[in-house]
Amino acid sequence: MIGLAAAAFVLLNGRIAGVSGIVGGLLRPAPGDAAWRVAFVAGLIAAPWAYAAFAHLPESTIEAGYPAVVLAGLLVGIGTRYGSGCTSGHGVCGVARLSRRSLIATACFMAAGFATVFVVRHAI
Numbered sequence: 001m002i003g004l005a006a007a008a009f010v011l012l013n014g015r016i017a018g019v020s021g022i023v024g025g026l027l028r029p030a031p032g033d034a035a036w037r038v039a040f041v042a043g044l045i046a047a048p049w050a051y052a053a054f055a056h057l058p059e060s061t062i063e064a065g066y067p068a069v070v071l072a073g074l075l076v077g078i079g080t081r082y083g084s085g086c087t088s089g090h091g092v093c094g095v096a097r098l099s100r101r102s103l104i105a106t107a108c109f110m111a112a113g114f115a116t117v118f119v120v121r122h123a124i
Contacts, residue, residue, distance in 0.1 A: 006092050018089020019044070020080040079109070 009017040013036065026037050048057065062069065080086040083105050085094070090109075094102020 002088070002092055003096070006088075006096070010093070016089055016093045018085045018093060020077075020086035021089060083109070 006017040009015060017040075022037050022040050026034060026041070029037065051057065064072075076086075083090065084101070085105065087106075087109060090099075090102040090105040095106055
């Protein structure tokens with residue numbers, strides 16, 4: 001579904017569906033540029049509610065406290081700025097376009113994720 005949505009977004013709007021870039025564009029919107037960005041973000045927020053109207057949402061648990069979740073969110077935000085995009089922009093859209101920068105970024109964030117899981121689950 002994400003791949004189809006990203007492909008439709010490129011075909012219909014001519015833009016890459018990188019969430020951090022779309023949300024970041026809301027902070028300093030160009031004239032006439034905010035409406036589609038707000039609609040995109042509203043769709044991201046509304047999609048789970050729409051799904052829940054027809055199916056049972058899976059139970060989710062987070063095995064971390066609020067400080068860890070806040071720190072993780074800040075680190076992800078910093079990483080998207082340094083990496084010039086987020087996982088959706090690089091991993092879904094960039095890799096599909098065979099972008100060298102996105103292939104390298106995706107390999108880096110996947111390796112960092114693998115290393116983090118290994119350290120947390122096996123070394124600590």
